[in-house]
Amino acid sequence: MIATILPTENETWGFWGTMSRLETPTPVDTGTAWDLAFAAIGEATGLGAAAVRAFLDSRHGRHFADDVANEMAVGRALAEAITAATARWMKWSISRRTSRRTGIPAGLPCLTGLAMHAEIESEACN
16 A cells, blocks of 8 residues: 555646536535545556656546546446546556557556556657
């Protein structure tokens, strides 16, 4: 489990930006959603805080937020929706096509591979 939850570096887009604009019958606290997703992804992937933040701040983090929103639309509470989305992203695997394009090993769980890739891209930009 991740001991430190890092703050977003992308309040406009990614997971944070998408969650902050959700229109649901019950308002979603973006900070709580961030903390829950950060912990769930860290635990599921075993990756460090920098990789989790890079993933959540990326375009893939936006898609992950969309998946959480879809779970909430069918009646799941926020924590339950994040757990379901995390499990689904861990079941999906990196395809050969994605592997050729990104260098992420084929067969790796999508959540793990995309978080690792986001961290590498984030480091390359600094």
